[in-house]
Amino acid sequence: DAGVIQSPRHEVTEMGQEVTLRCKPISGHDYLFWYRQTMMRGLELLIYFNNNVPIDDSGMPEDRFSAKMPNASFSTLKIQPSEPRDSAVYFCASRIWGQPQHFGDGTRLSIL
């Protein structure tokens, strides 16, 4: 079975540029989560979707961050404009009702 697939694995870009992170959840999973991991704050939930609908975006740090899930097999997390403090590892996870979350291998983002 294919797991959660994230792209790109690494992204290095300059401050002010738009960044788009992509996620393909496991087929049949109806929940999708975006997390950010930093040394200072650990693993933080940014937003999660149920059946493609955003349920809780209270973890999204600012208006510069936005997430979409246009269909059950694809989600994006965008940062525009990006800032150096956005540098982190971003994880996507998916799950089905009553089961644990399955994580992708993350995108390591560096904003110069």
Place this chain on the structure above:
Amino acid sequence: DQQVKQNSPSLSVQEGRISILNCDYTNSMFDYFLWYKKYPAEGPTFLISISSIKDKNEDGRFTVFLNKSAKHLSLHIVPSQPGDSAVYFCAASQDSNYQLIWGAGTKLIIKP
């Protein structure tokens, strides 16, 4: 306000001995707890879970113990193997379908 705490950033254990990782929580509404394991450059992977109706759950070399009165859970790994070297995260939620609150992680090093 850290609702889930893993107070040991790292732990070193001899191969073949028991590894004990600890986790404390403050929210008495939590009744579902999970342990995830994370290797470098990979996403966290689910290891074992326990609900508050139990005080122990076992899966092979891994056992999780829950002490609800003390708001404490622990993960025991017996015997420890070199492949167990990883970061272990404790997570908690109000039930299996709520969002997870994560601890900061404990880095386990198994010495040969």
